[in-house]
Amino acid sequence: MRMDFDAPKPEIKIVHGKNIMFQKVVDEVLHGIEEEGVPFSIEELEDANPVELAFRGAELSHLGVGIGITENEVVLHYIKLKEDQPIFRIPAYSNEATLRAIGSNAARLVKKMPFKNLDNTELS
């Protein structure tokens, strides 16, 4: 990992596997974050386990929020949680709205706003 010595930008870290074939999935998640107006950055790593990727992201993120994406799963993780117990995990074949919602929820975790439901229904 490269260390930045000037004040690091607070951002959500999205980590996905190498040579991705699922750009569409990543894009939808990013759109969810963008709509909520929280900065983010993307990293590529070897690891194939989405939970580990997500936790790695949370470690790298200065907001403590990471999203791990593999071809099978999208996982949202938070630095203060146990490594094997992420907040949300959804299959990568989920529909567009759900993928966006998990991105929104990453941002909402930072903004301290109630989460969107991942089954396409808002609680409120």
Place this chain on the structure above:
Amino acid sequence: MIIAGIDIGNASTETALARYVDGKPEFLCSGIVDTTGMKGTRQNIHGVFASLKQALEKADLTVEDVDLIRINEAAPVIGDVAMETITETIITESTMIGHNPSTPGGLGIGVGVTVDIREVNNCDKGESVIVVIPREVDFEDSSRIINHAVNNGIFVNGAIVQRDDGVLINNRLMKKIPIVDEVSLIDKVPRNMRAAIEVAAAGSVVEQLSNPYGIATVFDLTSDETKQVVPVSRALIGNRSAVVIKTPAGDVKERKIPAGQIIIQGTNKKAQVNVDDGAEKIMDAIRSVAPVEDIRGEAGTNAGGMLEKVRQVMSHLTDQLPSAIKIQDLLAVDTFVPQTVKGGVAEEFSMENAVGIAAMVKADKLQMNMIAHELEAELGVKVEVGGVEADMAIRGALTTPGSNKPLAIIDMGAGSTDAAIINRAGEIKSIHLAGAGNMVTLLIASELGHDNMALAEDIKKYPLAKVESLFHIRHEDGTVQFFDKPLDPRTFARVVILTPNGMVPMPGNYSLERIRAVRREAKTKVFVVNAIRSLERVSPTGNVRDIEFVTLVGGSALDFEIPQLVTDALSKYSIVSGRANIRGVEGPRNAVATGLVLAYEEGE
């Protein structure tokens, strides 16, 4: 011998079990279950069984051991509640979207003619338009189309979007425009009409469209037309984003629903009062004609319907003709109800005035004897109906350590608030008033706009907290509590109700302060008002100040804040009041049941 005193209340059926040794009662234990059916009806018997069984099991006894059961001559009062809005806002041909999406896009105010985004390129050069973007068009296409149109010299001044896409579209535009998103019923947005869109910066609210003259400026309105848009601008106050569309025949009305008159027939006097005049006038009228014999509503009006409904329910429950049911007290409370604006396009709502009414009906006394007979037949134990409920409650209340005659009690139940006073000579005077716990629940439910009575009941009963992170909550009083395990994500950043079964997240966007204020206000409007009203009636002089000691009993006295609210209010009349502690162990519960057992000793 073993005696069971059983009190059938509006909400709970309580049992006190005692063994008489040498004519002195020795209390064994007590039972409490929910009342089955409406108080004073045959359905109560199941609850009586369950309550008795519970007490017997605790004492390791069976029904055969019981020598006598005494049930209360239930004060024959039944309460019911109703709510009627007296204003409503109607939009004929939708003209506004007072809408608060969490993330609108862009900034500023834009005016133009509404056009479907798929047809924007048919517009003339130099035309000002507002694009309407339905679900089928995604944000990438939308932003590309808008950019293209702008390059062709069409002024795209704003956008109304169905999906939650506002920020995404905005980020891809060359020229920034205000964008309102999450407009669910986008098909109802009229096309080819002049519209104005305003989005305020984060942390501020719309200024132009929440001002009637602001709307007049945008649409060149005459003074008469400006008067008509007042309800629109009023509904937009406090929003971060708003849309106003001007349709030729468009009209927003705040209509006053003719709520009708209430006719109060007293023993000697009669009074009529308009429901529109509000709760205060109604209560004044009731005070002026006391004692009340019957209350009716003007036929064919909302007030009439509301009171007739209460009468119907009562007549059904007590097997009497509706005309025989007399409404003998009524508590009216002013309140607000959020109502969906008729004709709105984004499910916008406005706060309408409403009057909540709790009515109390005197029912047939014979029902209790019927219950007693049936119980006796089924249990094979002697059952008697003993004593007036208020007398029994006072007798029970006097077992509170530190209490003595003269003493007044306020029995705050679910259906009615009862008061009784005993003087030094042991004479008892009592009164039953409409409005208690159920009324509080109704007020909370309606002011917060929930149909869910169970949720309102929880809000009434338990304190609130705000979930501030996945690991900690902040209580109402500001104290912070941490947890070892992460909290349920569904509660994250929400206001939760701290029920014994865990945290219940509140739907909607109400702040903790708002919910707390609604809750406390509902309790004050019902219980503090009724405490003073009831003491006025039982006080020997008619003056509340001439009562010295008051104990609070009944289910609502168990509440975590009602006793404090009442104690605080009564202290202004220099009255010592507080929650009873029946037999030193039961708290405010079980007063009547205990009284029933004690009354046996005195041979009543």
